[in-house]
Amino acid sequence: MRRLQSNRLRAALVLLALLPALNAVIGQAQSPPPTSVKPDPNGYAGNEACAKCHASIFESYRHTAMAHASGPASEAPMIGDFLHKNSGVHYRIYSEEGRLWLTFERPGDPSVRGKHELLYYIGQGRRGRTYLFSIDGFLFESPVNWYADKHMWDMAPAYASVRQAPMNLPALTSCLDCHVSGIQPPISGTENRYTMPVFAYSGVTCERCHGPGAAHVNGGAVVNPSKLPPERRDAICMQCHLEGNAAIERPGKHLYQFRPGDDLSDYTRYYVRVEEPGSGLRAASQFEALAQSTCKKKSGAAMACTHCHDPHRSVPPEKRVSFYRAKCLACHTGLSPKHHANQPDCTSCHMPANASTDVAHTAVTDHRILRRPDMGPAMSNAQVTPASLPRLVPFPASPEAEQDTRDLALAWASMAENGNDAVQKPAEQLLRKAVQESPNDAALLSSLAYVEQRRGALNEARELYQRALAQDPNLLDASTNLGVIEANSGHLREAVRLWEQAFRRAPGRSSIGMNIARAFCGAGQVNEARDFTQRVLQFNPDLDAAKNLINGLNTTPPNCGP
Numbered sequence: 001m002r003r004l005q006s007n008r009l010r011a012a013l014v015l016l017a018l019l020p021a022l023n024a025v026i027g028q029a030q031s032p033p034p035t036s037v038k039p040d041p042n043g044y045a046g047n048e049a050c051a052k053c054h055a056s057i058f059e060s061y062r063h064t065a066m067a068h069a070s071g072p073a074s075e076a077p078m079i080g081d082f083l084h085k086n087s088g089v090h091y092r093i094y095s096e097e098g099r100l101w102l103t104f105e106r107p108g109d110p111s112v113r114g115k116h117e118l119l120y121y122i123g124q125g126r127r128g129r130t131y132l133f134s135i136d137g138f139l140f141e142s143p144v145n146w147y148a149d150k151h152m153w154d155m156a157p158a159y160a161s162v163r164q165a166p167m168n169l170p171a172l173t174s175c176l177d178c179h180v181s182g183i184q185p186p187i188s189g190t191e192n193r194y195t196m197p198v199f200a201y202s203g204v205t206c207e208r209c210h211g212p213g214a215a216h217v218n219g220g221a222v223v224n225p226s227k228l229p230p231e232r233r234d235a236i237c238m239q240c241h242l243e244g245n246a247a248i249e250r251p252g253k254h255l256y257q258f259r260p261g262d263d264l265s266d267y268t269r270y271y272v273r274v275e276e277p278g279s280g281l282r283a284a285s286q287f288e289a290l291a292q293s294t295c296k297k298k299s300g301a302a303m304a305c306t307h308c309h310d311p312h313r314s315v316p317p318e319k320r321v322s323f324y325r326a327k328c329l330a331c332h333t334g335l336s337p338k339h340h341a342n343q344p345d346c347t348s349c350h351m352p353a354n355a356s357t358d359v360a361h362t363a364v365t366d367h368r369i370l371r372r373p374d375m376g377p378a379m380s381n382a383q384v385t386p387a388s389l390p391r392l393v394p395f396p397a398s399p400e401a402e403q404d405t406r407d408l409a410l411a412w413a414s415m416a417e418n419g420n421d422a423v424q425k426p427a428e429q430l431l432r433k434a435v436q437e438s439p440n441d442a443a444l445l446s447s448l449a450y451v452e453q454r455r456g457a458l459n460e461a462r463e464l465y466q467r468a469l470a471q472d473p474n475l476l477d478a479s480t481n482l483g484v485i486e487a488n489s490g491h492l493r494e495a496v497r498l499w500e501q502a503f504r505r506a507p508g509r510s511s512i513g514m515n516i517a518r519a520f521c522g523a524g525q526v527n528e529a530r531d532f533t534q535r536v537l538q539f540n541p542d543l544d545a546a547k548n549l550i551n552g553l554n555t556t557p558p559n560c561g562p
Helices: 047-051 055-061 230-241 286-291 294-302 317-331 346-350 405-417 421-437 442-454 458-471 476-488 492-505 510-522 526-539 544-553
Strands: 070-072 080-084 089-096 099-106 109-122 128-135 138-141 144-147 152-155 181-183 199-201 246-249 268-274 353-355 363-365 391-395
Touching: 047 055, 080 144, 080 152, 099 128, 230 286, 246 405, 268 405, 286 294, 317 346, 391 405, 405 421, 405 442, 421 442, 442 458, 442 476, 458 476, 476 492, 476 510, 492 510, 510 526, 510 544, 526 544
Parallel strands: none
Antiparallel strands: 070 109, 080 089, 089 099, 099 109, 109 128, 128 138, 128 144, 144 152, 181 199, 246 268, 268 391, 353 363
């Protein structure tokens, strides 16, 4: 599944060293859970409203992959079971009385066993499919996915090597938005707690490209993408088929707020790396790849995705070779109709399917349209040296974005936080400059605070986190990391206050709950420590640290562990 790269920092894990037990009792006052927000239809009408006047288009569109990109799990059951060898956990997906269920268990380990009803499916099944389940209103992805290319069940992307069952993978809007329509934003202050139903319409509806249609049903206008300026036309496809190396949301904006006809960069700015060894193709990199093609470079704004792809219908498999060959010959008029008559499939040579670099068992059509794909740059064993450090540029190119220190700094920081140690220094330099220019930007303050925390400048980090939280009290990572600083500075009561606020809003983040549980245990408040550890295990039942702590709390005297 596609995942948008956010500004979010890595939360610090459990405390490196707990303070001696406190004589004072740590307060455990907890506020009630967040209240639900009322659904806002935003003027959407659904595909059925379009069918009244556009019956033939409606009929052809309902057979496309986009139309079946999501929906209730019971409408698209895929039955199977899977034993993950690294973790020893057995997963089973089965249907019972019209409902779809996921069970998991590790044979011989009774503590790792559970069952969740699967509420929604994501992915129409041509490339793959995953399911979503809910715990206390918080929505999570199934840890196992169906991979259509290999006809197999396997772990979710990036989790193939785990040795524990990852049952706490949050379902974020950055992933959901490209598969559903009429999405509910998360409840304020949370990242994955939604008002049910999570989305108003299954799949990608007509209105994802044409805009809200309620006014059009009553005689008003609707967006025609072909009549938009090229950059606004392309933005409709880019909202889901552009990933970039970094995607930075604009202040106060979210990608799911984008509407056809808007400027996509008003919501999210994308950055791509240039002048570095190739890194392969990502699962949602079609637009970036197309921009590298000679076809697009020579055609410019005149070339659009819709010149080759009709979003209203799918080409039958038996007609795809002739259909796409005709698309190529429409521009390459100098070629004889007999050009490679023995191999009429242009895409097999010039747009081969290669393995995705970010989603296992998945092939991606190479939209770079290379003349000689076999002569392309090596993608796997390239050596990165200081002289070949990546250069980040906004995509699409934009003079305004190139001069925006804020977004560029967060893009570099995103790369650094994703494990690219070579870019730590330029990321820090840009962050410092950006904070000087925008001293009240919560995302910048929190990101620079993390840099200071990593290098041991705790006073500076504390002050930056506090400033960030003053601007946006809902920053989960800022609260968590500031709590670690406070705890290790002897201010355990303040640390627990910060952690409790964050954990209520993100109980799937096990490290926060474990920090609280260990703090209470160290203070001699065993019942409170047990409660928080059990809450952690509710969302992450195979976490060794939590299982060990529960066992320690049940000994006499209680053992808080290492």
